[in-house]
Amino acid sequence: MPPTSLTGQHILSSDQFDRPTLEQLFALADLLRPVARGEQVTRVLEGAVMGSLFFEASTRTRLSCDAAFMRLGGSVSHSTGVAITSISKGESLADTSRVVSGYCDIVVMRHPDEQAVHEFAAATHIPVVNGGNGAGEHPTQALLDLYALSREFARLGKTIDGARIALVGDLKHGRTVHSLVRLLSLFRELTIVCVSPPELTMPAGLLELAAGRGHRVEQTDAPREGLAGADLIYATRLQTERFAGTVAPYSDDFRIDAALLAATALPDAVVMHPLPRDSRPGANDLSTDLNRDPRLAIFRQTDAGIPVRMALFASVLGVGEQIPASLRPATWYRPEYIGPDDAPFYRGHGG
Template sequence: MNLPQQVFLRDAMRTLNLTRESLSQRIGCTKRALDTWLLPDESGEFRAMPEMARRFISEILAASASGGPASAQATPAATTTTSIPTAFGRLSHLLSVDQFSRDTAERLFMLADVMQPIARRRKVSRVLEGAVLANLFFEASTRTRLSFASAFMRLGGSVSDTTGFTYSSMAKGESIADTSRTVSGYADVIVVRHPEQGSVAQFAAATHVPLINGGDGAGEHPTQALIDLYTVQREFSRLGKLVDGAHIVITGDLKYGRTAHSLIKLLSLYRHMRFTLVSPPSLEMPSEIVELIAARGHIVTPTDSLAHALPDADVIYTTRIQRERLTGEKIDDFLAAFEINKKAIDQHCRPDVIVMHPLPRDSRPGAHDLHTDLDGDARLAIFRQTDNGVPVRMAIFATLLGVEGLIQRSLRDALWAVPATLGPNDFPVDDLDLPSGR
């Protein structure tokens, strides 16, 4: 695949584990020149990279792949995997982040980079024209359901939706197996969200078409974790930082917060990570996940104090309390001490900290979730996070349905008027691809 220049360079930095500054030094160009090469093609400041530079980087990548000197940048965790249900690929199911190694996750992110112009409404592709997605959501959802639908339709497919038990045949007593087998006759790929942990795997066992876990009770949310990791990588690239060695603070409902469960597993594929886990009493991260992360050689520190956790944090990932899953835990007396707000960030954090949340956040007074007083603050990445959901899920669909190699040559210009930003308080789209301080 003849990759766009920006995608080629981003993938090279991920593969070689280099920042913009270290890559520019490695290939003998100025950092400013590299910054202009990394801009989207449609940017007014984009500059074409000299062919000699592309060849040189390609040679470095080839040496790395063959075990040459560049391979010293590789990490042991890149090839470390746990027991997985199946590898992620064509016509497989996507049920767990355990299906990914660092290498396979980053290859997916390279494809997501290719999808960015489509997600940003600059380009159009119809590689899934005629294909049908069945969105089976037996639990409330706005972002996840619409993000999957948008991703599929932006590749030319169509979507059939069902929401809740009331309007499904399962309300009449139909089994999961019967529902899954029936729907697989109608659709080319299925997304399932279900409130009971383990139910999504039951759906997958009864279908012969690819099935994606859209949220499995208190278990996992693998696509959200992939989106979150992709967002961390893009934010770090903008700031000139590497994921390896980062300090990640995860706070909120860590017992039932399936996004936190999946994300910490993916981040543990990187080297020398520090995780500080902050939660109210009785909502701590499950011990089996903490033990897994520690066994991979990372530092895991549980605490109930934000003041102790936030200094030196590179990322703060906070989640709402999953009140619909609580089983008698008494938490309301503690919540005020766990609120992430502008005062806490200004008082304890570095200026380049990234604040993330999988959304929805509870913005009602007294909820003590991520506070709205951070809205419009460049450190708040939550809407860039949601925007990244579309290209990542497009990449997942393209991989599962085997069209990933067709994307680049299928692109054509969008013909409608496109906004300069995706939201009223966002950076201009081009500025997201430049390092901070531009």
């Protein structure tokens, strides 16, 4: 497995990646999928410690980063929430960063302030991975989204190049779509359709980035129009935690459900969502009536987080080349890798 250019780097933005690096990461993730599923074992990071600093709520990112690091043989040291850290006593982020640097080999950090992860990274000599910085970016989520999409399209005989991509929902505050647009712009001849209420449109700089790299960019506040003919429908929830006051809910038009897909979507469309989806009445997010629709890829998407983050950690800590020779069979019992709502083609093909 050839080395990437990521060894020793902070991972703060999707802007850091080019297509050759993505291809190397995804090839390494393919190799690590059996490890992610508990079928094989590697200990290439035995003795390494990851600091997991989450100053904002998380389920998938925190747990999957932890699991990915431990699947590589490393250990994880946690701190969750501001209240249980010395920041609540007035300590600066820079001081916290310097202290944690003496305990860990790498840090994954989430913070509601967009600049906090950059301030933290500037004060340390160890790699820092951005686990979500306010409404800014979420680069590891974008990596797993793109990896999952590439696998879905390969199964369907499609490629990302030339695809029609519909991004739906709160595109102003949705950090996952901000990072995803940056990565998608590395591909060729896309049509990127931004579907959102007028007050929640994609930041202009990201639209200009995509257009400047030769992609066709469209904007609409009409989901029925925006979803028509899309190869990928990527939904996001209303980011209520990013608003200072009361937030008006989406209109019913933004409920992506079986009826809307029947009226607009291609038979082989892929439906994704970074999760969590808001299932409360009136939220008008991605509907649970799609749970048995084989086009819904949200759990295949979340499963992709383990091998992709494993590949990223191995690359940043410079052990990617050691992985092929380190693999050995796991000895514990594992059930068949399929959930009760999974499509038949998913059987035995998790991640």
